[in-house]
Amino acid sequence: MIAETAYAKINLALHVRARRPDGYHDIETVFAFCADGDGISAEAADELSLSITGPFADGLPVDEGNLVLRAAGAMQAHFNVRTGARITLDKRLPVAAGLGGGSADAAAAARALNRLWRLDASEAALCDAIGRLGADVAACVASRPALGKGVGDALLPPPADTPVSATPILLVNPLKLCPTGPVYQGWDGADRGSLAIVRSGWRNDLTPGAVALVPEIGMALYLLDEIGTAHFVRMSGSGATCFALFETEAARDAARDEIAAQQPDWWTCASVLR
Template sequence: MPLAETGFAKINLALHVRRRRPDGYHDLETLFAFCADGDELTAGPADALTLAIVGPFGEGLSAGEDNLVLRAARALQAAAGIARGAAIRLDKRLPVASGIGGGSADAAAAMRLLVRLWAIDVPDATLHAIAADLGADVPACLVSKSLRGEGKGDALDLLDDAGLAGVPVLLVNPRVAVPTGPIFQRWDGIDRGALADGDPLAAALAGRNDLEPPARALQPVIAEVVAALAAMRGVRLARMSGSGATCFALFDTAADRDEAARIVQDRFPRWWSLATLLR
């Protein structure tokens, strides 16, 4: 029977951009949180590495060697010194280019999945190095727990998530793709200050997403999504995640979240939404 793993949806509770780096990345301070739901991957033994992509957001995605899932699998093969294959199936349930992990979460899930399928013992430091080589968010997605990220997002510290685990959350995407590169290029270069230490939820409430203004300028509907979420009953925080266009709202209760989900589906039927919990 194939093994299964979830590519958990990632949200940035806050995202402070501090400066541009010489290597083309930006120095960031961010609070990562992960949802209980996401894309689903399965894998079974096979002679070769193959990838099949299905699901509501799978159409048009390349299943070739450029896919991050296969790149992660190849890198894991090389690190473990094995030539075993796997038949991987990706059920793409999350919108593409949407600021909630996407390919990074899928690559990380593939690594966790194949470590189990191949029964290999790879040091955590090696897994982190592979993840960092694949993309700035992949190391955080590999852990998929509440984290503070600095540097380009891959210098990670586990957070005390007692105040975050189980918090009801609603994700909403207006079905517009926002490519990460152009959003970072549109950042105005102003350092608006550090992300607070201490309680992560308090730090998030006091923080901001510095990529939200340029994303709104590119896709004004993002402002409409955040405003709609902020107006819902029981909302503790409404903000855009990552470079967009997915936005999220944290709620006091699951009932408040579910009422908000019904309102969004009724008023904005073309928008994608997911009612879930923080892990």
């Protein structure tokens, strides 16, 4: 049995620069990853199969509609693998949450199958195999901080002001679906400029559109700010997950307890950055 973590992806910044003729958007984003996420396990089998467990498993497909199985098939084809694998996805993160979800799961599946099938493939080779499955997939394969450009798939070293590993982080999600397409459609088309050198100038240009669709996102951002101990609060990706960075784990945990007391039906995760 091979196990991998599909590390939760965080967009510390997401600057939308332009709409592209192909329907995508040119962006500048700072990727970071939490130590926690979904779980992927794989064991040898004659055919490819997928089962899903965990608190957010309901309604998720176990066929080619799931990026995990599509990633496995892409790995087979790219590396000419003739055996299969029995894959289990432990879905611990909310769906449509701005945390990389399917992309992180696909990347973790590729890493697990790389080990199970003893391919000894590099990260670049894994990206070649599954990178077409999504704009975030390349970043999720490495699951390390990076600056993303283009549609997010052109990766560069992260800005100097990117938070360091082990920085305490609190994730908060009101458990309202926030689909990416409508959020991007809500972007007003204004280019507000490239990434600033310092973190205080980093934006998420999708926040207004996401809040218009899911007002609870605005409440989550307000509560994280209002607690007063976080030093950086933003929405991740296209929502609905918001996050806050803290100086200490004790401050993070106290904030989590306060959010849970005020909004007991929301999802929270106390973690650290990788």
